[in-house]
Amino acid sequence: MLETVTAVRYVSPLREGGSLPGLVEADDLGTYVVKFSGAGQGRKVLVAEVIVGEIARRLDIPTPRLAVVDLPSAIARYEADEEVQDLLTASPGHNLGVDFLPGAFGYDGSRPPTAQDAGAIRWLDAYTANVDRTWANPNLLVWHGRTWAIDHGAALWFHHAWPSRPPDVGRFVGQPFDDSGHVLAPVAAPLRETHDRLAPRLTADVLRDVVAEVPEQWLETTASLPDLDTVRATYLEHLVLRLEQPDAWLGGAA
Ligand SMILES: Nc1ncnc2c1ncn2[C@@H]1O[C@H](COP(=O)(O)OP(=O)(O)OP(=O)(O)O)[C@@H](O)[C@H]1O
Ligand SMILES: [Mg+2]
Incomplete structure (x- = not known):
């Protein structure tokens, strides 16, 4: 399975993504674009992300590292933005982390x-x-x-x-x-x-x-x-x- 990290801070939503992905800091000091398991698109899109992303990696196609981001429920509780809070509350446990490429x-x-x-x-x-x-x-x-x-x-x-x-x-x-x-x-x-x-x-x-x-x-x-x-x-x-x-x-x- 993919490496698992734990979210320590929700930084901001990435408004351009249809599924409201968010920028999250994790306990490995990494920053991830997180696709949430509770988003309207459902979990199957996360399955496709992993399978296709990992096929890409095995073909040496540049693609960001993927990880499972465990989301503690306390992070949702302290989120001020209501729309984001709903999404985080609906996504306890395992979410998909895509290594953030700064400056891309x-x-x-x-x-x-x-x-x-x-x-x-x-x-x-x-x-x-x-x-x-x-x-x-x-x-x-x-x-x-x-x-x-x-x-x-x-x-x-x-x-x-x-x-x-x-x-x-x-x-x-x-x-x-x-x-x-x-x-x-x-x-x-x-x-x-x-x-x-x-x-x-x-x-x-x-x-x-x-x-x-x-x-x-x-x-x-x-x-x-x-x-x-x-x-x-x-x-x-x-x-x-x-x-x-x-x-x-x-x-x-x-
Ligand atoms: N790993 C990354 N590093 C830097 N920026 C990223 C990364 N992943 C996504 N982004 C930025 O966030 C945007 C949304 O990401 P992505 O396309 O994966 O989300 P989405 O919700 O599936 O979007 P949509 O369905 O609207 O295409 C990207 O167009 C890109 O600008
Ligand atoms: Mg996109």
């Missing part, structure tokens, strides 16, 4: 990454079906001269159907990915060439380790996924099969 600025295309680095991020998004990397919402930061990938909560959409429908692995595996609006598409190396370079690095063992990083508090059992081992195995099955059958999501991409 939003990607605007003026300093694009190399074709290889851009290709890796675009491939990651195609593989995990992450639609959240457009000019309207690039979710890329430029920091120390490199382009960092953040905000992977929208990926792996298949898990949102689990409460009502049994997992349909084939639907995700064969789902094409439209990357025409992808912010890095114009500067990225060809998708299939990138696939041939990166896919062999994601062995089943690597993907199993990635899925094992997700804290159990965020995993949801359902009638057809009755225990946590089955939930993890189902994520793994989706990830392994999509990787093995790339034709649909690589499409006719050059």
